[in-house]
Amino acid sequence: MLEEQIKKLAQQNAAYVVETRRDLHAHPELSMKEERTGALVAEELRRLGMEVTTGWVGTGVVGILKGAHPGKTVMLRADMDALPIQEATGLPYASQNPGVMHACAHDGHVAALLGVARVLSAMKDDIHGTVKFFFQPSEEFNDGAGDAVRQGVLENPKVDYALGMHLWGPVEKGKIAVRKGPLMASPCAFKISIIGKGGHGALPHTTVDPVAMTVCAINDINYALSRKLSPFDSSVISFCSMHTDSNSYNIIPGQVDLIGTVRSFDQTLTDQISGTMEKVLAGVCEGWGGSYTFEFDSSIPPLVNNGPLTEVVKRAAEKMAGPAVYELENPDMGAEDFSRYACEVPASYFFVGISEDPANPAIHHNEKFLWDDDVLQSAVEVMSMAALEVLDAAL
Secondary structure (H helix, E strand, O other): OHHHHHHHHHHHOHHHHHHHHHHHHHOOOOOOOOHHHHHHHHHHHHHOOOEEEEEEOOOEEEEEEEOOEEEEEEEEEEEOOOEOOOOOOOOOOOOOOOOOEOOOOHHHHHHHHHHHHHHHHHOHHHOEEEEEEEEEOOOOOOOHHHHHHHHOOOOOOOOOEEEEEEEEEEEEOOOEEEOOEEEEOEEEEEEEEEEOEOEEOOOHHHOEOHHHHHHHHHHHHHHHHHHHOOOOOOEEEEEEEEEEOOOOOOEEOOEEEEEEEEEEOOHHHHHHHHHHHHHHHHHHHHHHOOEEEEEEEOOOOOEEEOHHHHHHHHHHHHHHHHHHEEEOOOOEOOOOOOHHHHOOOOEEEEEEEEEOOOOOOOOOOOOOOOOOOOHHHHHHHHHHHHHHHHHHOOO
């Protein structure tokens, strides 16, 4: 049976996948700097006999596996970049690059997709169509997926379907989570500067205090949104960083800079939030005699899974993982630039659980982020089967 063949091949390559993941974990690279990672990937894909191209968004790699039979093309994507975090896990294969860490499991994504490449290369005679492997740079920053689409990653050969997965802390280890429709939010970023007139802290009446204006603006924005938005609309607004041009206890600064994020699953809702924020800023600053600048980036869309394609992925996962597969009831406010591909072709993205304790999930982007290597085999098995099933499906 096909399931048994995939499981056998995945098991044969399990040690390689784990070894690769640990090597990548020890040598993390930031967005747009994934040179070593890209070279490792390209070497392995060439060894497997694939047609390989490099330089995608700088450091990305594409490998083309042509099946023995004609058919459509499915793209499988893994992100490669690490984060600017000083690792504190104490692992024997902890990061050797100071201030850089694979704290979001992208090392596992690359290793798992290389495992899939080995499995499917060994099954080339059974493949109806083409599998395009894309190892993408810069998911964490700079919209690597958007740049890849503009560069033509979905062409030559033209991609009919796209699949991706994430090793995911909120999902219990051993589980595979899928969802039709909205899965992850749009990661909008905003930057606000509130500009006043600085002066001595003992003479506040001679200033136009931007700190006081900022406090009012944050409170008023949150309150206004609670009145403007329906309680049934899912959204998040977070003010994540605040800086001034003063670090003295007795100087009122001249300017306060804020940055933060807005998350939602609907562009109309996002536009409403952005518009409300600016109206509040304008009112507060006019009332206090100050001014402001406001930048709002909503360029990356929410990730919305194609329904029929996700149904195929779910059935494929069930063949490999049985009752461990389930459908998520709610989407996640996290974000993924895989959404760029989902806007262009039918796409499906799923989660592979890594949490040892559902009550205390593994926290991504954390200096002590940990997960067990043995989840990689399940990731390889499910993605391999999903690729084959999607190529065989009459969608």
